[in-house]
Amino acid sequence: MDNVKQLLAVRRDKLQKIRDLGINPYPNHTKRSHTIKELKDNQEQFVADSQQVTIAGRLVAMRRQGKIGFGNVKDESGRIQIFVRKDTTGEENYELFKLFDLGDFVQISGICFVTRTGEYSVKANEVTILSKGLRPIPTVKEKVVDGQTRRFDEFADVELRYRKRYLDLLLNPQIKRTFEIRARIMREIRTFLDGRGYLEVDTPTLQPLYGGANARPFVTHHNTLDMPLYLRIATELYLKRLIVGGFEKVYEIGKNFRNEGMDKTHNPEFTAIELYEAFSDLDGMMEITEAMISTVAQQVLGTTELQFQGQAINLQRPWRRDTMLNLIQEHAGFDASSFDRDAIAAFCGEHNIEVDENAGPGKLITELFDTFVEPHLIQPTFVIDYPKEVSPLAKSKPGNPKLVERFELFIGGNEYGNAFTELNDPLDQRERLTAQSRLREMGDVEANVVDEDFLEALEYGMPPTGGLGIGLDRLIMLFTNNTTIKEVILFPTLKHE
RNA sequence: GGUCCAGUAACUCAGUCGGUAGAGUAUCUGCCUUUUAAGCAGAGAGUCGACGGUUCAAGUCCGUCCUGGAUCACCA
Numbered sequence: 242m243d244n245v246k247q248l249l250a251v252r253r254d255k256l257q258k259i260r261d262l263g264i265n266p267y268p269n270h271t272k273r274s275h276t277i278k279e280l281k282d283n284q285e286q287f288v289a290d291s292q293q294v295t296i297a298g299r300l301v302a303m304r305r306q307g308k309i310g311f312g313n314v315k316d317e318s319g320r321i322q323i324f325v326r327k328d329t330t331g332e333e334n335y336e337l338f339k340l341f342d343l344g345d346f347v348q349i350s351g352i353c354f355v356t357r358t359g360e361y362s363v364k365a366n367e368v369t370i371l372s373k374g375l376r377p378i379p380t381v382k383e384k385v386v387d388g389q390t391r392r393f394d395e396f397a398d399v400e401l402r403y404r405k406r407y408l409d410l411l412l413n414p415q416i417k418r419t420f421e422i423r424a425r426i427m428r429e430i431r432t433f434l435d436g437r438g439y440l441e442v443d444t445p446t447l448q449p450l451y452g453g454a455n456a457r458p459f460v461t462h463h464n465t466l467d468m469p470l471y472l473r474i475a476t477e478l479y480l481k482r483l484i485v486g487g488f489e490k491v492y493e494i495g496k497n498f499r500n501e502g503m504d505k506t507h508n509p510e511f512t513a514i515e516l517y518e519a520f521s522d523l524d525g526m527m528e529i530t531e532a533m534i535s536t537v538a539q540q541v542l543g544t545t546e547l548q549f550q551g552q553a554i555n556l557q558r559p560w561r562r563d564t565m566l567n568l569i570q571e572h573a574g575f576d577a578s579s580f581d582r583d584a585i586a587a588f589c590g591e592h593n594i595e596v597d598e599n600a601g602p603g604k605l606i607t608e609l610f611d612t613f614v615e616p617h618l619i620q621p622t623f624v625i626d627y628p629k630e631v632s633p634l635a636k637s638k639p640g641n642p643k644l645v646e647r648f649e650l651f652i653g654g655n656e657y658g659n660a661f662t663e664l665n666d667p668l669d670q671r672e673r674l675t676a677q678s679r680l681r682e683m684g685d686v687e688a689n690v691v692d693e694d695f696l697e698a699l700e701y702g703m704p705p706t707g708g709l710g711i712g713l714d715r716l717i718m719l720f721t722n723n724t725t726i727k728e729v730i731l732f733p734t735l736k737h738e
Numbered sequence: 739g740g741u742c743c744a745g746u747a748a749c750u751c752a753g754u755c756g757g758u759a760g761a762g763u764a765u766c767u768g769c770c771u772u773u774u775a776a777g778c779a780g781a782g783a784g785u786c787g788a789c790g791g792u793u794c795a796a797g798u799c800c801g802u803c804c805u806g807g808a809u810c811a812c813c814a
Contacts, residue, residue: 244747244783248765306777307770326771343764357772379749380764382775393775394750394763400806401749412749455814501813502739595811611814649814656814687813712814736805 252375255340259370264337266373271348273297278318280353284361287353295350296321296363297371299411300341302382310338311362314349322362323349329366338368344378346371381412403733419721419729422541426717427494429537430514437529439490439516444479446472446496452695453477453634455687456499459509472498476515477634477708478695481663484517484706485698492516494713505725506655509734512713517663521707523646526660527623530650530709531558534621534657534716542720549653549722552619560621562648565610568624573613577606580628580643585609599683603628603643618651633673633689635661650711657716660709667699 259266274295280287287294298316305311308327313320327335329351341347348369356362382393396402396412403409409416431441449468451458453475461470476493483491494514503509518525535545535556545556566578575588582602589596594608606628618624627647629637635645646662664670674696680688717729727733 244765247783248748251765302774304773304776305770306773309771309773311773311776313774322774324772328771356774358774360772360774362772377748377764380775381749382763384775391775396749398745398749398806400745403806457813499813502811504813505808507813659814738805 248377249375252342252373252377255342256373256375259337259340259373262333262337264370266370268369268371271297271371272350273348276318277314277316277321280321280363281319281361284353288355288361291352291354293350293352294363295348296323297348298346300343300345300347303341303343305339308335312341314347314363322356322360323351323365324354324356324362325349325365325368329364330368334367337370338365341368341370342374342377343380344374344376346374379408379412400735403727403735404738406731419717419723420731422721423717423729425541426537426713426720429540430494430533430713432540433533433536434490434492434516437490439492439518440488442480442483442488442491442493443495444473444476444483444493446498448473448479450690450692450694451475452689452692454497454499455689457501457686459498459500474499475710476513477710478692480515480517481703481706481708482695482698484519484663485701485703489519489704490517503734506715506718508714508726508730511726511730513710514713515708515710517706517708519704519706522662522705523625523648523660523707526707526709527560527562527648530623530658530660530711531560531621534711538720547720547722549719550724552653554620554653554719556621556652560623560650562623562625564626565606565614565624565628566626568614568618569606569609571614572617573609575609577602577609580606599680599685601630603630607631615651615656616654619653621650621652623648623650632661633677634664634670636664636666637669652719655715655719656712657719658709658711660707663703663706663708665699665703665705667696670699671696 256266272295277296277298280294280296286292296314296316298314300312301315301320302313303310310325312323312325314323325335325338330338348371349363349365350367351363351365354362354364379394379396381395384391384393396408401408402413447461447470449470451471451474454477456474458471458474461472463470474497476495480491480493492514494512496510497513498510500509501507535558538545538547538556547554547556569575569577577585580602582605585602585605586596589605589608592612594612596605625648626638626644627635629643629645632645632647635647638644638646648660649656650658664673674689674691677689678691681690714726714729718724718726721729723729
């Protein structure tokens with residue numbers, strides 16, 4: 242018999258022994274009177290009064306010695322020591338206590354007191370099993386040395402942590418903070434936008450056509466309708482339809498799905514917010530981006546100055562704004578404003594930047610930007626004036642037909658958001674999407690597809706509109722000082738074991 | 739996808755020059771009525787990621803593959 246089977250068999254055996262005592266190892270009801278935090282908050286009084294309490298939680302440590310035993314019970318609010326004596330619980334109940342294993346959910350009734358060594362504890366007069374565990378839980382021990390908690394045999398295997406996130410949360414409770422911050426960020430974004438009169442909406446995740454970004458989709462099939470459906474890569478085109486329909490301020494927070502590679506900043510499904518505001522524009526989107534992110538930081542973290550990977554980042558408004566071409570000039574010493582493809586391609590070649598033969602000058606300019614500029618944009622920076630060639634949904638910049646009114650937001654060398662003055666000229670939009678479909682024919686699998694229904698909606702008239710998208714997982718990474726997107730997603734996508 | 743690193747007991751990790759697989763924790767047995775990384779004595783527990791090769795002999799050397807991490811490329 243191998244070790245795991247042996248360990249499982251021991252637990253099964255104890256389970257049967259509990260049943261043999263006439264005790265249900267999975268009772269329906271709990272009689273908790275206090276959370277552990279409530280015990281701690283009232284320590285002085287509860288000890289003075291020998292307060293009778295009933296706590297419930299997971300048994301996370303056990304130190305048995307003959308006819309007594311110490312253990313530690315943990316609920317979501319905290320962790321406390323229990324003290325069990327045979328002559329206090331009685332013979333029969335002590336038999337049950339001896340069948341407890343680490344990881345079991347237990348209920349302890351007893352009085353609050355302080356042990357000889359000064360530890361606040363519950364002295365049990367009755368122990369109850371709430372849920373018997375059948376698998377051994379990895380044991381992480383802690384010792385406090387000079388106020389610092391040292392941990393032993395930490396549950397640290399990154400792969401195991403992601404695959405068995407429940408164990409990660411249980412054994413590495415500090416991980417929970419990331420997801421608490423995540424939830425608060427979401428709530429504060431909603432509070433902020435609701436306060437500005439925005440309406441939260443839901444648009445389809447399953448779409449007959451996909452659009453709104455450059456990406457390959459996941460494809461699925463609807464059996465009854467016998468048609469292909471795509472998991473959305475963005476919410477953009479549906480939200481704009483709502484602007485056509487007369488809503489003036491809408492936003493959606495939800496999952497997007499992109500069928501492409503994974504790395505530290507890309508998970509196949511990720512959470513984004515998109516918002517659209519009629520009668521606004523790129524300047525309006527910069528204002529709302531600054532206001533929203535700095536407000537959320539203040540609400541969630543209590544400050545707009547944060548530390549990210551050893552760098553101090555200041556989210557205090559206003560944020561820097563500069564054009565892509567200026568920034569390339571500054572960091573690469575190259576003037577690309579001519580949009581002369583040959584000259585730009587030659588410069589790329591000199592700096593070992595791969596040049597796709599189908600790439601136009603605009604595409605090459607963004608590659609120069611990515612290489613020379615992006616890593617240096619540590620403090621929040623709005624990069625404006627993007628090449629039209631790479632921005633099929635953004636409105637042209639007056640006075641320069643090669644550029645559009647678009648920004649991307651960079652913080653700490655990473656991209657966080659993308660916004661345009663939205664293109665509302667239906668004929669121009671049709672030309673742009675048609676140009677994208679030509680790129681598709683030349684092999685660009687991520688080029689946009691022509692969405693006739695969307696174009697028809699624009700033909701009914703869409704007001705001048707500002708639109709913004711922000712990758713929320715990355716924002717959460719920034720706020721929690723994580724460099725890996727998997728750390729901020731509870732169940733990140735992994736390959737099969 | 740390229741390169742580099744890692745995968746050994748349930749957990750955390752050693753394993754030298756190729757020579758019968760190791761420790762701590764956890765588990766089991768015994769002792770122990772104020773311990774706290776409890777302690778003492780003993781025991782069980784492994785397809786050394788998978789497959790193939792070299793060799794008298796492979797955890798160790800070689801090849802292929804799987805999984806994860808780092809990095810580069812691609813990608814927002």
